[in-house]
Amino acid sequence: MTRPIGVIAATLTLLLAGGAQAASWKDFPGVENSGFTEVDGDRVMQLSIVVPAPRAEVWRAFTTSDGYRTWATPLASVDLKVDGMIETNYDAAAKLGSAENIKNQITAYVPERLLVVRNVQAPTGFPGAAEFARTAVVIELSELTPQSTRVTLSGVGYGAGPVFDNLYRQFEWANAYSLAELKSRFVTGPIDWAARAAKEKAAAADRKVQGGAKP
Numbered sequence: 001m002t003r004p005i006g007v008i009a010a011t012l013t014l015l016l017a018g019g020a021q022a023a024s025w026k027d028f029p030g031v032e033n034s035g036f037t038e039v040d041g042d043r044v045m046q047l048s049i050v051v052p053a054p055r056a057e058v059w060r061a062f063t064t065s066d067g068y069r070t071w072a073t074p075l076a077s078v079d080l081k082v083d084g085m086i087e088t089n090y091d092a093a094a095k096l097g098s099a100e101n102i103k104n105q106i107t108a109y110v111p112e113r114l115l116v117v118r119n120v121q122a123p124t125g126f127p128g129a130a131e132f133a134r135t136a137v138v139i140e141l142s143e144l145t146p147q148s149t150r151v152t153l154s155g156v157g158y159g160a161g162p163v164f165d166n167l168y169r170q171f172e173w174a175n176a177y178s179l180a181e182l183k184s185r186f187v188t189g190p191i192d193w194a195a196r197a198a199k200e201k202a203a204a205a206d207r208k209v210q211g212g213a214k215p
Helices: 007-017 055-063 065-069 162-188 193-209
Strands: 043-051 075-078 085-089 102-110 114-121 136-145 148-158
Touching (some): 043 162, 055 148, 055 162, 065 075, 148 162
Antiparallel strands (some): 043 148
16 A cells, blocks of 8 residues: 555545555544534544644644655655645655646645645546545644644545545545654654665565565
8 A cells, every 4th residue: 555645645645546445543543533514514624633842843844845854755845935835745756846746735824823735736647636626724733832732634625425525534544644644753753765665665575475465
């Protein structure tokens, strides 16, 4: 299964790979789910976690290229401004500007408190692209203590129908994964992408030898 890649980008790769069908947000200790349904029937996906780091550091992890690369994707370019772009790819060899990169547009922000993004470019073959373009993610940071921050991801715009149902289910898992990865970054340190890729390549080769999934 291809791994998710960070917040709004996470499920794009998962859906293309057909993964996480039986997974649950409950797979990730520390993640809380307070999702709800609006009066018009639209659903709000709302997941949160407490990160052991100052709010300013967590903010930099979301809003700077270097910070984003420490936990979300090995390729990342973040232009923090209204209508600025967060461009990412899980492939470390990918180049900025590729049509296969994931692009999320920043629609609003309040420094160290709020970041709102929506997807404007998904990889080729992403299912439900039209419906996905109608959603957005609101990222809120709340200082609990000088050394701890609650991070809340609220996915809005999930309407009715099987496509939205699938998007909601997949993103609920993948955003929980992303929150767990963010917390891990501040507990154990930045991700070593080369080491992780080598480990996954070895695991994929082992599955192939045993007659499992192809690499």
